[in-house]
Amino acid sequence: MKILWRRRLIPTKIFFIIIILAILSAFILIxxxxxxxxxxxxxxxxxWSAVQAINTAVLEKVASNVRYADLVQLEKDINNRIVFMQINMILVNKIKSDAQLHIQQSLKQLERHQFRIPFGQVFGTKLLASHGPAIKLNLMPVGVVNIDVxxxxxxxxxxxxxxxxxxxxESKVKVIVPLLSSEIPVKTQIPIADAI
Structure with a gap:
């Protein structure tokens, strides 16, 4: 009786081991x-989220207070032609400093937001793009924000x-998704003043 019980138990164990290995293999392939x-x-x-945060921070907090006449000193000749231009470096450095502070605050707020991507969007078809369980996506600013005029x-x-x-x-943002994370560079150019 014991021998018969063991013979039935061994194929059952092997069957469950094969099922578990098949599930793990399918998961790894997917x-x-x-x-x-x-x-x-x-x-x-x-x-997109990081560029949006950077643009909003610059346009709302910095660029709205900047005038071209304050940034650039023009000298003209007697025929009213521009012969000399000089940038107000003190104001430029203040703008860069303010922008850097506001951008870092804006990017820091992205840490609190958790973005969700529908799983169907991963397959690349328009039919499934908005369907399926949501994949959670976290962002984390990495390093320092570099600003050039x-x-x-x-x-x-x-x-x-x-x-x-x-x-x-220019900055970097770390994308944290279940099972992977990657660092992506973010680069954008925002106009702050212009003149003809």
């Missing part, structure tokens, strides 16, 4: 095939030139 897609969707969402000159008509001054902002 995870590997979907990892790059999940990472790409998460990085796109993180980049950049300007450009472009044609604006006959005998006219447009001068634009931008803040070029």
């Amino acid at each position: 995870e590997r095939s979907l990892r790059s897609t999940i990472e790409a969707v998460a990085e796109a969402e993180a980049n 950049v300007d450009s000159f472009a044609e604006a008509g006959i005998n006219q030139t447009r001068h634009r001054i931008y803040l070029q902002v």
